[in-house]
Amino acid sequence: MSIPITSLAEFAARSAWLQPHRILLMAVAAALVISAALFMRWDWLPNYYGLALQGIWRTIWILVVTCVLGIMLAVPLGLAQAAGPWWLAMPANAFCTVIRGTPLLLQLWLLYYGLGSLFPQFPWIRQSELWPYLRQAWPYAVLSLTISFAAYEGEVMRGAFAGVPRGQLEAARAYGMRPFTIFRRIWLPQALHRALPTLAGETVLQLKCTPLVATITVVDIYAVASRVRQDTFIVYEPLLLLALIYLIISGVIIFLFRKMEARIPVRLG
Amino acid sequence: MSGAAASTADRPAADEAAEAIHIENLHKKFGALHVLKGVSVSARDGEVVAIIGGSGSGKSTLLRCINCLENPTSGIIRVNGEEIRLKPDGHGGAVPADRRQIERIRTRLGMVFQSFNLWSHMTLLENVIEVPVHVLGIRRAEAVATAERLLERVGLADKRDVYPAFMSGGQQQRGAIARALAIQPRVMLFDEPTSALDPELVGEVLKVIADLAKEGRTMVLVTHEMKFARQVATHVVYLYNGQVEEEGPPEQLFGDPRSERLKQFLRNVH
Numbered sequence: 001m002s003i004p005i006t007s008l009a010e011f012a013a014r015s016a017w018l019q020p021h022r023i024l025l026m027a028v029a030a031a032l033v034i035s036a037a038l039f040m041r042w043d044w045l046p047n048y049y050g051l052a053l054q055g056i057w058r059t060i061w062i063l064v065v066t067c068v069l070g071i072m073l074a075v076p077l078g079l080a081q082a083a084g085p086w087w088l089a090m091p092a093n094a095f096c097t098v099i100r101g102t103p104l105l106l107q108l109w110l111l112y113y114g115l116g117s118l119f120p121q122f123p124w125i126r127q128s129e130l131w132p133y134l135r136q137a138w139p140y141a142v143l144s145l146t147i148s149f150a151a152y153e154g155e156v157m158r159g160a161f162a163g164v165p166r167g168q169l170e171a172a173r174a175y176g177m178r179p180f181t182i183f184r185r186i187w188l189p190q191a192l193h194r195a196l197p198t199l200a201g202e203t204v205l206q207l208k209c210t211p212l213v214a215t216i217t218v219v220d221i222y223a224v225a226s227r228v229r230q231d232t233f234i235v236y237e238p239l240l241l242l243a244l245i246y247l248i249i250s251g252v253i254i255f256l257f258r259k260m261e262a263r264i265p266v267r268l269g
Numbered sequence: 270m271s272g273a274a275a276s277t278a279d280r281p282a283a284d285e286a287a288e289a290i291h292i293e294n295l296h297k298k299f300g301a302l303h304v305l306k307g308v309s310v311s312a313r314d315g316e317v318v319a320i321i322g323g324s325g326s327g328k329s330t331l332l333r334c335i336n337c338l339e340n341p342t343s344g345i346i347r348v349n350g351e352e353i354r355l356k357p358d359g360h361g362g363a364v365p366a367d368r369r370q371i372e373r374i375r376t377r378l379g380m381v382f383q384s385f386n387l388w389s390h391m392t393l394l395e396n397v398i399e400v401p402v403h404v405l406g407i408r409r410a411e412a413v414a415t416a417e418r419l420l421e422r423v424g425l426a427d428k429r430d431v432y433p434a435f436m437s438g439g440q441q442q443r444g445a446i447a448r449a450l451a452i453q454p455r456v457m458l459f460d461e462p463t464s465a466l467d468p469e470l471v472g473e474v475l476k477v478i479a480d481l482a483k484e485g486r487t488m489v490l491v492t493h494e495m496k497f498a499r500q501v502a503t504h505v506v507y508l509y510n511g512q513v514e515e516e517g518p519p520e521q522l523f524g525d526p527r528s529e530r531l532k533q534f535l536r537n538v539h
Contacts, residue, residue, distance in 0.1 A: 171386035171445075174336055174453055175400040176375035178368075185403055190390045264390055267434040 036240065044232050047226060055221035056245060059210050062220065066142055067203055070149025075188065077150060078157025092154065097149030105212050107148060112140040112216040141213035149206055150221075156198050160191035192263055200257035204250050221245055286313040289456045289487045290335060295344030297330055297511075298362070304330050305341075306511040312456065312504070317488045319498035319519070322508035323534060328491045329383075331508065332460050335489065336378045337371050340364050340415065349445050349455055353489045376404060379449030385441040387513040389434040393444045394418065394429040397451045405452065412451070419447040423477050439470030443477050450481075457481065457491040495538055507531045 059157050064122070080092040119125045119134050164187055172182040211222035219227075224240040288345040290312040292413040304327045312318040320328045333339040335346060342362045346353045353374060356366035387396050397416035401407040407415075420426050423443040428472065433441050442462055449457060458486065464472045475497050482488060482501040492498050498505060499519045506516040507528070515528040526532045 145379075165386070167384050167386040167387050169384060171380070171382060171388070172337060172374060174338055174378070174380040174382075175449075176372040177400065178404075178406050179374060181403055185399065186388055190388075193390055265431075265432055265435070269273075 040237050040240075041234055044234055044237070046226060048228055051219075051227070052221065055219060056226035059220040059222070060206075060249065062138075062141060062145065062213060062218075063203075063207050066145035066149055067206055070206075071141075071148045071153055071199070072144065073150035073206050074153035074157045077154030078159075078161050078191075079183075081154070081158040082161035085115070094153045096151045099148055100155065104144065104148050105215065106143040108141065108212055108216060111144045112137065118142060136264055137217045138213075141216060145206065145209060148209065149202070150194045152202055153195075153199065153204075154196050156202065157191060160180065160195040160198075161187065163194055164190045170257055193261075196257060196261045200254055200261075201228060203253050203257070207246065207249055207253065278375070286315055288312070288347065289314050290318075290489060291345070291347040291350075292331070292335070292347040293347075295331065295334060295346070296342045297327070297339060298342045298350045299309060304511050305334070305344075307344075308508070308511070308513055310506055310516075312487060312489055313423065314487055315485045316503045317482045317486075317490065317501050318504045319502035320489065320491045320504060320506045320508060321493075321495065321498055321534075322514075323509075324510040327511040328508045329460055332489060332491050333459055335458060336375050337365050338380075346460060348377060358460045364487060376400075376452055379452055379454030379457045381442070381445050381449050381459045381462050383464050385465070386432070386480040387441055387448070389433050389447055392430045392432055393425060393436070396433070396444065400448070400452050416447070416451055419450050420444075422450075422480075423447045424473070427515070437465045437470060439473045442466065442470075442474045446474075446477055446481075446489065455487065457464075457486055457488040459492070459494060461491050461534065493538070495523065495535065507534070509534075 022110070026198040035142035050253060077092045081096070084092070116134075125131060125134065168190070169182060169187060172186045210220055213220055214226065222242060225242040228238040229235055288311050290310070292308060292310045295305050295308045296303070306462065308327070308331055310318065310320070310331070314491045320331060322328045332341055334341045334344075335348070337346075340358070340363055343355075351370075351374065354366040354370060358364040387393070388399065391399065394413065394416055397419060398409065398412040400436055401412040401415065402409055412432070417429065420429055425440060425444055425447065428436060428440060428444070432484050437443065446462075449478040450509070458480065463474050466474060471494070475494065478488075478490070479501050480495075490498070490502065504516065505519050505522040505527075507514045507522065508528075509528075515522060515526065515531050522531070523535065526535060
């Protein structure tokens with residue numbers, strides 16, 4: 001009785017993955033999902049389907065826009081602290097310290113209720129082209145989330161810039177590279193690559209900061225779940241679905257960052 | 270400079286070839302530390318100048334002053350007859366007066382570092398074409414062709430798509446030599462190219478350098494490998510405590526050293 005080597009190897013690989021505790025966990029998970037589907041109330045779902053999709057879309061674009069703008073601010077903030085003259089390093093450091101040292105909710109409200117109530121007092125602002133935007137809530141949401149991300153990532157980038165080996169920058173200098181070329185070709189790419197694992201975690205954190213925008217009337221996916229609760233008095237089902245949606249978005253973020261990290265292989269030890 | 274004056278006349282074929290590197294009365298201070306105390310060294314086209322000396326003698330600093338990786342405190346540096354314009358930095362030292370000039374001069378000097386300093390976010394091939402493409406403005410296809418030839422030469426053709434972290438020290442250093450050659454430098458500068466290598470990897474790097482010397486490339490080489498310096502150098506400079514203690518052809522310096530300090534140095538390293 002002989003079993004082909006390949007199927008043996010396959011079986012070994014599969015059995016290594018399919019261990020008893022994993023099978024048990026998967027069974028538990030499946031049981032949870034099935035019981036949730038069977039025993040909980042999901043009849044409200046069709047009524048809020050469109051609103052939920054809009055909310056998901058709004059959560060995602062706020063996340064993407066604030067992360068992109070934030071990192072663009074974080075690069076100069078980090079560079080100023082890592083290599084800038086004191087008159088640039090000090091304000092950058094102060095900015096990061098103040099923003100990181102106060103709650104995001106407070107910043108959001110200061111901007112929305114503070115600036116938002118200050119602006120209408122100036123006729124020239126009310127008459128300007130920007131007014132149609134400034135009277136809405138989302139610009140304040142985007143602004144405060146961007147500032148917050150910039151401050152945290154400014155600190156991350158400071159370390160990342162400082163961690164690039166001096167010798168590699170010196171080599172670039174020794175071959176006649178101009179300072180900006182060195183920054184663009186050597187320093188920034190290496191700093192970003194070093195920062196990627198941290199940035200992945202920070203982006204997931206940023207995702208979980210986005211529900212705060214619901215407090216200033218921006219209808220993201222969290223606001224939709226609250227709406228369902230208020231309308232129908234159904235509490236757990238919308239929250240469970242909300243958790244699942246955030247989990248999926250987090251998974252996608254982590255997957256994308258892994259892809260980016262893998263572009264340059266790293267040897268440990 | 271005790272023994273320096275006497276030996277200048279010994280240099281063979283000195284006057285016909287143009288001076289590639291000319292250093293005159295170079296001083297370098299790091300704060301209170303006076304590292305170079307009036308050093309004059311020159312390398313003519315086709316010469317291989319080896320700079321030897323104990324640790325702390327200033328030999329690496331001297332090499333790094335040639336392309337202004339260290340700014341000299343005072344003195345004259347000429348590369349292919351072009352003097353690097355310096356201006357006072359306001360703290361008693363000097364800095365290059367014209368950034369464009371020093372960047373242009375640096376593209377004629379192929380520097381090889383003790384710690385290789387390959388760019389770790391690029392493959393070996395990308396390392397080699399980086400400066401030709403992004404500094405010298407050479408077309409990518411052309412730069413790749415040149416780079417492949419150079420990698421072939423240093424025996425790393427099969428490593429073109431490998432990242433530096435996955436190469437041995439000897440391979441990294443040979444790659445770094447290919448990177449320096451890719452800018453088609455007038456002079457190669459070697460800063461202790463084998464000091465960071467495991468003993469069994471030193472040979473492969475020295476062989477590449479010896480090949481370059483054989484084809485008549487102008488080189489300035491700071492090294493601890495006395496036997497190697499004796500084989501490849503056409504002129505040897507012994508630095509002691511920031512000054513040229515003795516210089517001359519290798520046979521004389523290693524065979525019949527005049528200075529007492531050099532004799533002792535050679536006894537200690539052999």
